[in-house]
Amino acid sequence: MTDILFILFAVVAVGGAIGVVIGRSPVASLLFMVATLASVAGIYVLFEAHFLAAIQVLVYAGAIMVLFLFVIMLLNLGHDYRADFRYGSWSLLSLVVVGLTAGVLMQGFSGDVGADLLENGAAAAAAIDAAVVEKGAVGVIADPLFTDYVVAFELMGLLLLVAIVAAVVLAKPRGSGEG
Amino acid sequence: MGEMQELSTFWFVTFGAVKVVAVFTVVMAVVAYMTLAERRVSAFIQDRLGPNRVGPFGLLQPIADGIKNIIKEETMPGTAAKFYFVLGPALAIMPAVVTFAVIPFAAPLPTPVGTVDMIVADVPIGILYILALSSLAVYGIVLSGWASNNKYAFLGGLRASAQMISYEVALGLSVIAVLLLAGNVTLTEMVWKQQQLGLWFVFPLSLAFIFFLISALAETNRLPFDMPEAESELITGYHTEYSAMKFSMFFIAEYAHVVTASALMATLFFGGWDIPFWPGDDMFRHEGAWIRGFDESGAPIPTSPSVLITLLTLAAFSAKTGFFLLLYIWIRWTLPRFRYDQVMHLGWKVLLPAALGYIMLIAGTMLVLDQLGVAYGMLYGLVLTAVSGVTTLAFLFFVDRDRVISGAHRKRPGRARVARPAGGPAGRTTSS
Numbered sequence: 073m074t075d076i077l078f079i080l081f082a083v084v085a086v087g088g089a090i091g092v093v094i095g096r097s098p099v100a101s102l103l104f105m106v107a108t109l110a111s112v113a114g115i116y117v118l119f120e121a122h123f124l125a126a127i128q129v130l131v132y133a134g135a136i137m138v139l140f141l142f143v144i145m146l147l148n149l150g151h152d153y154r155a156d157f158r159y160g161s162w163s164l165l166s167l168v169v170v171g172l173t174a175g176v177l178m179q180g181f182s183g184d185v186g187a188d189l190l191e192n193g194a195a196a197a198a199a200i201d202a203a204v205v206e207k208g209a210v211g212v213i214a215d216p217l218f219t220d221y222v223v224a225f226e227l228m229g230l231l232l233l234v235a236i237v238a239a240v241v242l243a244k245p246r247g248s249g250e251g
Numbered sequence: 252m253g254e255m256q257e258l259s260t261f262w263f264v265t266f267g268a269v270k271v272v273a274v275f276t277v278v279m280a281v282v283a284y285m286t287l288a289e290r291r292v293s294a295f296i297q298d299r300l301g302p303n304r305v306g307p308f309g310l311l312q313p314i315a316d317g318i319k320n321i322i323k324e325e326t327m328p329g330t331a332a333k334f335y336f337v338l339g340p341a342l343a344i345m346p347a348v349v350t351f352a353v354i355p356f357a358a359p360l361p362t363p364v365g366t367v368d369m370i371v372a373d374v375p376i377g378i379l380y381i382l383a384l385s386s387l388a389v390y391g392i393v394l395s396g397w398a399s400n401n402k403y404a405f406l407g408g409l410r411a412s413a414q415m416i417s418y419e420v421a422l423g424l425s426v427i428a429v430l431l432l433a434g435n436v437t438l439t440e441m442v443w444k445q446q447q448l449g450l451w452f453v454f455p456l457s458l459a460f461i462f463f464l465i466s467a468l469a470e471t472n473r474l475p476f477d478m479p480e481a482e483s484e485l486i487t488g489y490h491t492e493y494s495a496m497k498f499s500m501f502f503i504a505e506y507a508h509v510v511t512a513s514a515l516m517a518t519l520f521f522g523g524w525d526i527p528f529w530p531g532d533d534m535f536r537h538e539g540a541w542i543r544g545f546d547e548s549g550a551p552i553p554t555s556p557s558v559l560i561t562l563l564t565l566a567a568f569s570a571k572t573g574f575f576l577l578l579y580i581w582i583r584w585t586l587p588r589f590r591y592d593q594v595m596h597l598g599w600k601v602l603l604p605a606a607l608g609y610i611m612l613i614a615g616t617m618l619v620l621d622q623l624g625v626a627y628g629m630l631y632g633l634v635l636t637a638v639s640g641v642t643t644l645a646f647l648f649f650v651d652r653d654r655v656i657s658g659a660h661r662k663r664p665g666r667a668r669v670a671r672p673a674g675g676p677a678g679r680t681t682s683s
Contacts, residue, residue: 099335099397106390126379134386135416138393142412145397145405208435209375 078118085111093166098144102137109133120201123209258365266367271352274371278351281576282506283313289580296584316499323495328399331492335398340493340500343391346384347507353380354514355439357524357565358534359541361556366541369524369561370439377437378426381515382419385470388508389415392472392479395501396489407488410591411472411479417598418469418476424606425462428613429519432456432635439535442523446533447544448632453520455635458609458643460520462602467512469598471505474583478591513575514568521571524564532560605646612642
């Protein structure tokens with residue numbers, strides 16, 4: 073059952089990702105992207121990473137992609153730019169990127185990482201299961217985030233704040249006192 | 252006594268399927284009768300009769316409406332993006348009908364083959380599941396507005412996406428206060444924590460409830476937040492071009508959202524299926540047994556599920572949810588519609604900072620109480636109730652009409668110059 077679901081989600085995720093690239097219109101690409109994100113969330117659920125799945129849908133599919141949709145619709149992007157993306161140097165570049173990524177992944181999983189996963193994966197999964205029972209699905213993520221990695225976490229927050237302030241400053245009309 | 256018999260896989264799947272069908276049917280029936288209730292209550296508020304011809308008291312009106320919507324002609328605007336035009340209503344209704352799955356609607360039901368939880372799916376992420384799926388509801392509205400190729404529909408879609416994203420933030424922040432106090436995200440545990448506290452969360456977290464109520468109104472696009480379909484400005488907004496059953500699907504989605512939001516308010520802030528002033532219905536899984544609470548020494552007090560308690564708690568849950576359904580209708584026919592900039596102002600400049608400050612306050616109070624060694628119980632709840640009560644009064648004082656939600660002319664001198672005659676009186680005159 074789990075295998076069937078995994079294959080289903082994986083096919084939709086990869087198919088959606090291909091759809092993003094070859095989609096006929098920006099809106100179609102965006103919906104393919106949403107399908108991919110939702111399928112990846114489904115795979116997270118199969119791995120019992122419920123919290124990650126919820127955040128994936130909530131943040132990426134539910135907020136960021138809606139913002140993309142908003143922008144696409146406001147700018148009313150048509151089909152006139154298609155030639156720029158579909159052929160020529162872009163496809164060459166994407167091939168190179170895909171090849172490099174695949175190479176790095178294969179290198180990683182066939183080497184130390186793969187061996188390590190095979191050896192210690194089950195033990196790590198059992199440890200996580202025990203932690204979920206003790207702290208709940210959210211606590212497992214929240215606990216290290218707000219203890220071991222709290223400095224990095226706060227710095228990330230600061231970085232995002234800087235980005236928001238920068239966006240507001242850039243968007244503000246020049247010469248007006250009040251936004 | 253108190254021993255728990257787990258369901259076998261076969262019975263788990265069987266009862267699961269039964270619960271899915273039952274909950275879906277009940278939600279759809281409530282949605283159908285919400286339309287009738289809305290028309291009858293609005294008629295009552297406006298001193299009219301409302302639909303009373305089809306069946307006794309008009310009780311068959313929803314069925315007549317349903318048949319009419321199915322057999323009416325479907326229109327397809329010639330310039331619409333056809334695929335997305337059809338996809339829109341489907342995407343709108345999908346999140347609305349699945350979110351109810353994680354809400355517990357009664358105490359566990361004992362059966363000869365084991366105890367059945369009265370919840371469709373007790374997923375470990377609980378409330379986050381609802382937040383995640385309801386955040387997808389905006390796609391249906393935005394896509395149908397865009398695909399209609401009609402400027403009113405498009406404006407409605409844009410308003411909907413801006414509004415739903417804005418109030419999702421306030422909604423999430425108001426839920427965080429509940430998560431702090433409950434210490435977990437599953438709704439089953441939230442009901443249990445309220446039973447343990449001896450107080451429904453609406454008292455210790457009164458301001459969070461007000462924020463949640465406002466945000467839920469905005470998320471469901473109901474008056475006074477129905478900017479996406481403001482009739483006087485946008486015809487009917489994003490569903491202007493829709494007819495027959497596709498049109499009806501938007502309404503089913505909206506009412507299903509209202510039902511879920513009402514059930515959620517009852518669960519998060521009013522104890523869910525808990526019956527007030529009676530500890531006999533308290534029930535929770537604890538180390539493989541059903542318990543009712545802990546005695547002085549911390550030992551669990553066993554209890555056992557019974558059919559009577561299940562029925563009573565189901566009635567309690569229905570009554571609470573029904574009250575909020577009525578409240579939704581009541582608000583719709585009482586309050587006028589906001590202006591669009593007021594909606595954005597309220598969401599980003601009032602609710603967001605206030606909710607953030609409130610979270611800090613609640614977290615701080617809880618930290619102090621924990622440090623003082625106050626046990627989670629009545630005293631704990633009463634201290635929080637006092638703190639929240641003062642904050643709520645202060646908030647209501649500052650959200651006074653002319654302090655925070657005033658006319659835009661007072662906040663934007665640039666626009667006021669256009670709208671108001673030169674030399675006109677500054678202050679309270681309306682700008683239009």
